[in-house]
Amino acid sequence: MGVQEEASSVVPVLPAKHSGIPQYLFEKATAAKKTIFKGRTKPAKQRQRVPVVPQGIERDAFIAALEELGGQLGKENVEVNDKPLVDGWYMEHPNTHDMMTILDEEEFVASAVVYPSTTEEVQSIVQWANKHKIPIFPISMGRNLGYGGAAPRVRGSVVIDLGRRMNRILDINPEDYTCLVEPGVSYYGLYEAIKERGYDHLWIDVPDLGGGSVIGNAVDRGVGYTPYGDHWACHSGLEVVLPTGEVIRTGMGALPGNNTWQTFPYGFGPFSDGIFSQSNYGIVTKMGMTLMPNPGGYEGFMYTFPKEEDLAPLIDIIRPLRISMILENVAQLRHVTQSVAARGIPRSKFYSGSGPIPMDIVHKAAAEQPVGDHSWGYYGMCYGPEHIRKHKLAIIDAEFKKIPGARKIDPKSLPEDEYYFARERVAAGIPDIHELRWVNWTPNGAHIAFSPVSPIRGTDATALNDLGRRIHDKYGIDFFPAFIVGLREMHLIVEIVFDRDDPERKKAALDCLRDLVEEAAKLGYGEYRTHLVLMDQVAGTYNWNDSALMKFNEKLKDALDPNGILAPGRCGIWPKRYRNRGWEMTRESGVKSEGNGVEP
Known part of the structure; x- marks a missing residue:
């Protein structure tokens, strides 16, 4: 299937397909798909592939084992991955590899995909994997994009796609x-x-x-x-x-x-x-x-703040409001660079030079948008009957306007397709698809996330923001920070957007991420979630008391999975068969995901 064929296929819709879009989002999804493929230059693969065989099993024995499984599940529910790897896009994503891979796409690639329909069939697959010592990697729907998608950590694993036939x-x-x-x-x-x-x-x-x-x-x-x-x-x-x-x-x-x-x-x-x-x-x-x-009513709101240095005092204002539930929802505080990218317009329309886009160009672009120029934008939601909302919103307004130059945005002044309304819908429990747009910032847009957790304190926000910007500048990458504020902690989600068809930019993104994880850990900030390629590094930062937690995790793994067949290496947890054989991925190990065999 070529690029044009992929681009012209109809977006799947619910309920015809379990992974489809609701009808109310069909036109929006279709437009999003068109924009994504418009910026795609990566050539589609045409040649058939030889399926990857997992280490530790002979090819003939592997093919025979798959035929045996097909006899149990039905041949149509066991697919050998011998076709060209098609990236697709969010609504038509692959279940064989990471469509946004930061490595060579053949690194984290499945040997086959199986489709159970019941818990009993999942049991039979697990029993089959134990019998043949074949690694299996379960996915629900494979849309964990930015963290590895549907790709298995161990090359050649059999992916168990639970979504296609277990969707009740x-x-x-x-x-x-x-x-x-x-x-x-x-x-x-x-x-x-x-x-x-x-x-x-x-x-x-x-x-x-x-x-x-x-x-x-x-x-x-x-x-x-x-x-x-x-x-x-x-x-x-x-x-x-x-x-x-x-x-x-x-x-x-x-x-x-x-x-x-x-x-x-x-x-x-x-x-x-x-x-x-x-x-x-x-x-x-x-x-x-x-x-x-249903809270009986809701009202979205947005405030913008003019200066980069407004971050620390603003976070300190947010903390008591959030803990006391005046700020009720898990809200976003986004940097202006990501706000500009969220329009879905390629970076090249604003700047064609090398290195990070200059901030004066970002602010000029923001000033021409409906929300206007700013450095930070807070998207929030207030719930309940009108008289309750009015009371809480008055408190929020008084507190936020302690920041000089703070502006409350009037939603009536914004066009219908403005990003603000997507945030309002999501905060009202209404699913959307708008968030895809900033991936169009680069050709062949892909993203991968740096996701540390910290207290809700201005000093912590400043430390992480400064760290992120310094390391992004080092590798010539545009910095997209967004603080997601929980009750007593906040996640900093930094999306690195890169061209997945450009080896140089992929290397820069990975090197940047490795630096971010390492330097953040030195400051006491740990990742809450990460991409397959970084799982060993991130797990290694949780090393208090001579890595006592990982030793505990390994004991559980060996007790529950004596043959080491289930998702080996996920979250840095390796079974005994794989341990100390070079499977862990670190900066020093390079970009190869495989180790030196498995224990017989």
Whole structure:
């Protein structure tokens, strides 16, 4: 399939395809796709490929094992990855590799993809993998873009795509405000189902883009933008297939006939759910989630602040307001450079020189946009009946205007396609697709994230912002910082946008990230989430007491997965078969993802 063929295909729509877009976003998605392909110069691959075979198994034995699995699942549900690698885009993404790869695309590549339809079929796949000692890598929908997408950490792993055939909404309880879903249920799908059933009193919390899996995002500890923005904290109850094939239900789910699995997460005894978050200890096949009550009204707001140095005093104003829930939602404080990029206009329209785009050009571009020039923009939401909103908004206005030059933006002055309205919809639990636009900043736009966590303090924000800008300047990369403010912590999400068809820019992006992780750790800031290529480095920064935590994680891995078949290397956790054989990726190891074999 060539570039033009990819560009001309129709965007998939719900409910015809589980990974489709809602009809209300179809035109917006179609326009987004057109813009993405307009900036794509990377040639499409045409030649057939020889499938990669994972280390530790002979090719003939591997092909025979896949045929055996096809006999169990149906041949149509076992696909060998011997076709050209097609990148697609967000709504038509691959499940064989990372469409936004920062390495050679053949590094993190699957040997095959299998499609189970039930928990029992997931069990049979796991048992098959143990029998043949074949690494498997489960994905929900594979849209964890910026962190590796659907790509497996170990080259040649068999990807278990849970989304295509396990996409049922098993329950929506309008009285308890809960739901129970399978891995292939996206935020788009859950939102549409709630609306179709007339449950206007129920809200969901959504991330920036609504196409990802509800389970996948929560298990990777992703965030959204309502008061229910901590998705892992809002889950209740898991069904998990362990690496040896047994199935467990956590919390109240372990009690036969229980009626509280989605309303009380803890059950009795040790709370085991945590070991299935950001790990390789099990495959989640069902998850309960709490839903937010309709607050009875909402009102978005945006403030802009003129100076770079406004960051520290503003963060110190935000902290008490956020902790006291005057600022109710997980909001964004974005830098103007990303705001300019969010228009979807290529960087070359503003600046064609080398190195980071000069700030005077950024401010000139911002001044010509509807929001006007600024250095920082805060996107927030206020909930509740009008009289309650009026009281809270007055407090926020008085506090924010302590910053000289602070402006409250009048939404009525903005065009309908302005980024502000996408942020307002997301903070109201309405999935959107607007967030794709800043990836068009470069040709063949790809992104990868630096995501450290810090207290909500001006000194911390300044330290991280200064660190980020210094290292971005070193590698000639435009700096896109956004502070995502939780209740007592904040995530700094820095999206590095790069041309994935330019080896020089890919190397610069990776070197920049490695510096950022290393230097941030020296200052006491750790990543909360990271890309496959950085997992070993990030895990290595959590090394208190001679890496006692990793030693504990390895003990759990070896006990639960004695054959080391489930997602080896995910989050830096390697099973015994792979350990000390050069599989860990660090700055010193270079850009090769494979080690020197596995233990027989």
